[in-house]
Amino acid sequence: MRFELTTDQRDFAASLESLLSAADTVAAARAWAAGDHDPGLKLWQRLAEQGVTELATEATPVEVVVAFEALGRHAVPGPWVESAAYLPVALGREVEGIGTVGAPRALDADVADELYAVVDGALHTATAGAAHVSVDRARHLFDVTVGDPVEHGDLAAAYDLAALATAAQLLGAGERVLADAVTYVKQRRQFGREIGSYQAIKHKLADVRIALDFARPLVFGAALVPTGSITERERAVSAAKVACADAAYLASRTGLQVHGAIGYTQEFDLSVWITKIRALVTAWGTPAEHRARILDSLVGA
Amino acid sequence: MDLDLSPSELAFQAEARAWLAENVPAEPLPSLDTPEGFELHRQWEAKLSAARWPVVSWPEEYHGRGASLVEWIIFEEEYYRAGAPLRVGQNGIFLLSPILFEHGTKEQQDRFLPSMATGEKVWAQCWSEPEAGSDLASLKSTARRDDERGGWVLNGQKIWCSRAALAHWGFGLFRSDPEAQKHAGLTYFLFPLDAEGVTVRPIAQLDGEAGFAEVFFDDVFVPDADVLGAPGDGWRVAMSTAGNERGLSLRSPGRFTAAADRLLALYADRPDPRVADRVVDAWIGAEAYRLYTWGTVSRLKDGGDIGAAGSVNKVWWSELDVALHETALDLLGADAELESTWLDGYTFSLSGPIYAGTNEIQRNIVAERILGLPREPKGAQK
Numbered sequence A: 001m002r003f004e005l006t007t008d009q010r011d012f013a014a015s016l017e018s019l020l021s022a023a024d025t026v027a028a029a030r031a032w033a034a035g036d037h038d039p040g041l042k043l044w045q046r047l048a049e050q051g052v053t054e055l056a057t058e059a060t061p062v063e064v065v066v067a068f069e070a071l072g073r074h075a076v077p078g079p080w081v082e083s084a085a086y087l088p089v090a091l092g093r094e095v096e097g098i099g100t101v102g103a104p105r106a107l108d109a110d111v112a113d114e115l116y117a118v119v120d121g122a123l124h125t126a127t128a129g130a131a132h133v134s135v136d137r138a139r140h141l142f143d144v145t146v147g148d149p150v151e152h153g154d155l156a157a158a159y160d161l162a163a164l165a166t167a168a169q170l171l172g173a174g175e176r177v178l179a180d181a182v183t184y185v186k187q188r189r190q191f192g193r194e195i196g197s198y199q200a201i202k203h204k205l206a207d208v209r210i211a212l213d214f215a216r217p218l219v220f221g222a223a224l225v226p227t228g229s230i231t232e233r234e235r236a237v238s239a240a241k242v243a244c245a246d247a248a249y250l251a252s253r254t255g256l257q258v259h260g261a262i263g264y265t266q267e268f269d270l271s272v273w274i275t276k277i278r279a280l281v282t283a284w285g286t287p288a289e290h291r292a293r294i295l296d297s298l299v300g301a
Numbered sequence B: 001m002d003l004d005l006s007p008s009e010l011a012f013q014a015e016a017r018a019w020l021a022e023n024v025p026a027e028p029l030p031s032l033d034t035p036e037g038f039e040l041h042r043q044w045e046a047k048l049s050a051a052r053w054p055v056v057s058w059p060e061e062y063h064g065r066g067a068s069l070v071e072w073i074i075f076e077e078e079y080y081r082a083g084a085p086l087r088v089g090q091n092g093i094f095l096l097s098p099i100l101f102e103h104g105t106k107e108q109q110d111r112f113l114p115s116m117a118t119g120e121k122v123w124a125q126c127w128s129e130p131e132a133g134s135d136l137a138s139l140k141s142t143a144r145r146d147d148e149r150g151g152w153v154l155n156g157q158k159i160w161c162s163r164a165a166l167a168h169w170g171f172g173l174f175r176s177d178p179e180a181q182k183h184a185g186l187t188y189f190l191f192p193l194d195a196e197g198v199t200v201r202p203i204a205q206l207d208g209e210a211g212f213a214e215v216f217f218d219d220v221f222v223p224d225a226d227v228l229g230a231p232g233d234g235w236r237v238a239m240s241t242a243g244n245e246r247g248l249s250l251r252s253p254g255r256f257t258a259a260a261d262r263l264l265a266l267y268a269d270r271p272d273p274r275v276a277d278r279v280v281d282a283w284i285g286a287e288a289y290r291l292y293t294w295g296t297v298s299r300l301k302d303g304g305d306i307g308a309a310g311s312v313n314k315v316w317w318s319e320l321d322v323a324l325h326e327t328a329l330d331l332l333g334a335d336a337e338l339e340s341t342w343l344d345g346y347t348f349s350l351s352g353p354i355y356a357g358t359n360e361i362q363r364n365i366v367a368e369r370i371l372g373l374p375r376e377p378k379g380a381q382k
């Protein structure tokens, strides 16, 4: 029993962290939102060189989770969950370039080299249709027209890895919003003292710290469920998704509140995470769907 | 990263499970805060101790098994899963013994630990005072030096001392140097609750039972042999238990996973879709606590300490406990007001956000020591 990252896993996390801190990920996300994919694709390339796109086939879910937490912390744009978690498991191979999948809409189908749709539990090729605007301006969603069935692997396992990766991304985004909020409340002064010295503010931020601290072990616990115990895996993944969605959402609400009006602007970077969190809360299974799945597995429908 | 138990841990688990299955009383014991229940719970402690289960992590010479932290958690999980009785000796075992091991003399360890393990002597924690609750260091009860008799004379009043109405010994802080600053000049004492000059007045709790008591000290003599740690060092000695109380030892996850399992059984019995999400959230909360604890254990094994994370822990388990029980009462519908194990558990859970340092105080600690936010400006102090 050692429920802590190994030295290798820590090193991997640290190397992603330094790559992403050095890259201007917010600028990439903003450009992506405006339809300029270049900076985001360059970043994609560098992350692929670090092995992020092959983790789902070559490493363990723990490494996948480590990577997605970093992607969330830095608000990296692009169909990462689709391309680096879902499709590799669904297709049984790493995706060359960028892949996406209509589940039900396809994220960033306009930049994808491969596009699929899931219909009645089977994978099909697909083509992109009408575009939709997401609350997260860096997420471009497309309707899909379904094509021919393709050979595929375990779609249930693929779905679970995608939901888990989304949970990890939420965790990272929540951590980032909390860190920024803490920095801000130590600087901003009102009524002659830092607003972070007011207990109303402290307690809100303490609640975020607590919620994230208890969401994290669910994510790693789900990553460790032995292959084969499907019910257990589904339940653990759903618990992680629910807890991370709740914790990150609390972080985003609190982060916005403690920033006051500046937090409500799009030009202030916090908006990048607040809108992403809102989108990820319902992506890859809404909290209600995941709660229902847990209940079914525990007491039967 | 893994959650696997070693072969010897699995063997330990199997042994504990088998013994508990064989020995846990079929009927729940009466409340340990009634004289009758107190005695029955002590008999249960004696039975645990005969089979060397009361304090698995203690050394063998004191009825323990020298078990590792992992094994201790395994035992707790099995204990609550088996529906075994609450621990009447918990204040001594979980709150006092860690500091007896850390700060006590060998003589004190030999004198106090064995009877604590067997349930022969039950201990009460006498920390709070009427004017010193959250602001514990403002306590006023005094200890006056008595060189002639080689000891100290205690005066003052303690309050909210759990189990003090029935317990045998107490432990608490007294102001031994009135000139020293607030946190300095406190000394940690051990004293029999039937000593001359001690008066114990039971106080009925929300559930009607005298679960705690106030304790009056009127020139109570305590010999030097019963001072724990150095005179004047009481605050530091005491704070080494506060982390334990909020952190691992007082509320192992087994309690909550067992309660979550019972909640699911209740739901299966009386499904109510309007309460379903809260049932799920209670289960997730218990599962999160279980896994979080394994993370803590891993860090402790690597030589880390709990520190301020004990406060994160405390808020979580206490609020989880309330949520679990409120959800059960909602499933029970109109029957919720009737006497039941769920109702008892609910009433008790309500005290969780208050004792062991209120959750407001814990949130201050999380904000100041973990998030690094500015300290509360101190108010006018006398």
Ligand SMILES: Cc1cc2nc3c(=O)[nH]c(=O)nc-3n(C[C@H](O)[C@H](O)[C@H](O)COP(=O)(O)OP(=O)(O)OC[C@H]3O[C@@H](n4cnc5c(N)ncnc54)[C@H](O)[C@@H]3O)c2cc1C
Pocket: A199, B124, B125, B126, B127, B128, B132, B133, B134, B135, B159, B160, B161, B162, B163, B212, B351, B354, B355, B356, B357, B358, B359, B360, B361, B364
């Ligand atoms: C069931 C039960 C068992 C107990 N057992 C024991 C025991 O065995 N031994 C023992 O010594 N004590 C025991 N206690 C006492 C417990 O430790 C105290 O109740 C607790 O520390 C709070 O002190 P208080 O009750 O005086 O409340 P107060 O300190 O008066 O607090 C009242 C309210 O004000 C809030 N408050 C106080 N200060 C602040 C602040 N700085 N910021 C924000 N809010 C604040 C508190 O959070 C609380 O909500 C027990 C209590 C209960 C309920």
